[in-house]
Amino acid sequence: MSRPDTFFNFADLSKGISRTLAAGIETRVFPGQRAMFSVVSFEPHSEGSIHSHPEEQWGVLLEGSGIRIQDGVEVAVGSGDFWRTPGGITHGFRAGPDGARVLDIFAPPREAYTKAGTGFDA
Structure with missing residues (x-):
């Protein structure tokens, strides 16, 4: 039986909107009406730019x-940790020696992430 287009799985990222955020950082974006999921895969030691958004x-x-x-504060994080970033706060992520996979949740959805592309802002 096939699954409706509103069901997804972290092990199968063939769905969603593909974006390359930076060298070694890829994401699949799943937008909704009021929130958005972004499953971000980081290669070992890859680092995204410091940025902010509303x-x-x-x-x-x-x-x-x-x-x-x-x-401006650096916090070591491991599997299972989660955090909240208010709109307008500068932030970024640097992956450890084994890389990382992060689930980002945006509310409301980020307009820039509603289409395939590259970068954090476009």
């Missing part, structure tokens, strides 16, 4: 390790 963002480290940089 949307609130929650992050969950699904696997791996890294450093969450938020409002």
Whole structure:
């Protein structure tokens, strides 16, 4: 039996909107009407740029390790840790030696992420 287009699985990221955020950082984006999921895969030691946006963002480290940089503060995080980033706060992530996979949740959805592309802002 096939699954409706409103069901997904972390092990199968063939669905969703594909974006390359930076070298070694790929995501699949799943937009909804009022929230958006982004499943981000980081290669070992890859690092995203420090940036901000008006949307609130929650992050969950699904696997791996890294450093969450938020409002100038660096916090070591491991599998199972999660955090909240209010809109307008500068933030970024640096993956550990085994890479990382992060689930980002945005509310409302980020307009820039509603189409395939590259970068954090476009």
